[in-house]
Amino acid sequence: MAPVITSDQYAAAQSEMVISWWRDWTRFLTARGTLNTIQLQRMSGTMTTVADAFDQTQAKGSAEAQERQATATLDRLPAARRTVFEAELNDRVALLQQAAGTAASEDLTAFIRQALHEFTEQAYGRVTTGKHAYKAAVPCEARAWFSFEPKYIDSLPPEAAWSIARPEQGPPPQWQLIAAIAGIIVIIAGMVAYYLWPQLSPAQVVIAAAPATILVNEAPITPWPVRAVVIGETALPVARLDAEAWPAAPSDVAGWRTSAVWPAELCLPATAADPLPTAITLLSA
Numbered sequence: 001m002a003p004v005i006t007s008d009q010y011a012a013a014q015s016e017m018v019i020s021w022w023r024d025w026t027r028f029l030t031a032r033g034t035l036n037t038i039q040l041q042r043m044s045g046t047m048t049t050v051a052d053a054f055d056q057t058q059a060k061g062s063a064e065a066q067e068r069q070a071t072a073t074l075d076r077l078p079a080a081r082r083t084v085f086e087a088e089l090n091d092r093v094a095l096l097q098q099a100a101g102t103a104a105s106e107d108l109t110a111f112i113r114q115a116l117h118e119f120t121e122q123a124y125g126r127v128t129t130g131k132h133a134y135k136a137a138v139p140c141e142a143r144a145w146f147s148f149e150p151k152y153i154d155s156l157p158p159e160a161a162w163s164i165a166r167p168e169q170g171p172p173p174q175w176q177l178i179a180a181i182a183g184i185i186v187i188i189a190g191m192v193a194y195y196l197w198p199q200l201s202p203a204q205v206v207i208a209a210a211p212a213t214i215l216v217n218e219a220p221i222t223p224w225p226v227r228a229v230v231i232g233e234t235a236l237p238v239a240r241l242d243a244e245a246w247p248a249a250p251s252d253v254a255g256w257r258t259s260a261v262w263p264a265e266l267c268l269p270a271t272a273a274d275p276l277p278t279a280i281t282l283l284s285a
Contacts, residue, residue, distance in 0.1 A: 022138040028085045031070040125150025226256045230281040
């Protein structure tokens with residue numbers, strides 16, 4: 001059965017998603033802004049007009065280090081997110097270029113700088129007009145835009161703490177897959193047995209398997225006894241059955257075979273198992 005997600009859990013998950021995208025979005029804008037600034041300096045010759053040769057070498061080395069760092073930041077971004085960010089940047093540059101009446105073949109460095117500035121202002125909630133006015137806005141999956149109050153930016157938890165509190169969900173461990181497959185097989189086998197041999201006994205065996213022993217740290221434990229079983233909206237008391245044979249006549253009391261630990265073996269009245277229940281709840285001490 002799939003876990004039930006409450007509205008609070010859904011809101012928390014969506015908030016985490018938006019904040020995670022916002023962090024990568026601001027990293028992208030900062031890194032692209034650094035590369036754009038270096039490109040503009042190279043085009044204008046700012047980096048080659050330093051009079052002192054030592055200062056000129058230092059400026060060039062600093063720019064190259066910043067360029068490597070910005071490129072590394074972009075490379076660390078998830079590929080899907082960077083694709084969204086690049087698409088948004090390209091579209092904004094195209095709009096600015098169209099508004100200026102500039103041909104597509106002309107240099108776009110200045111337009112990229114303007115687009116990065118506008119996006120940065122928008123990301124920190126400093127834009128006063130438009131749909132996301134006074135909101136911190138970020139493009140997310142499928143290029144859908146989300147926004148939140150910028151006052152929360154300073155109170156966001158550190159990224160390391162956030163990842164520890166809510167780790168990314170990876171594929172389920174192998175034992176979980178095996179348990180899920182085994183559970184499906186047991187359910188199908190029980191349904192087949194019910195429909196093919198309903199006349200064998202007035203009492204329906206819901207789950208039947210070889211007795212087993214539950215071990216904790218390789219030591220046997222005594223399971224809590226089953227006190228009641230809930231089928232739909234009907235609750236039945238459960239009696240302990242130490243004998244190997246099930247009761248021959250219907251009863252208003254369910255039976256629990258104490259010799260079988262896991263899976264548990266229950267005997268239900270035929271009326272309680274018709275139709276075959278889709279869910280059974282066991283109540284213990």
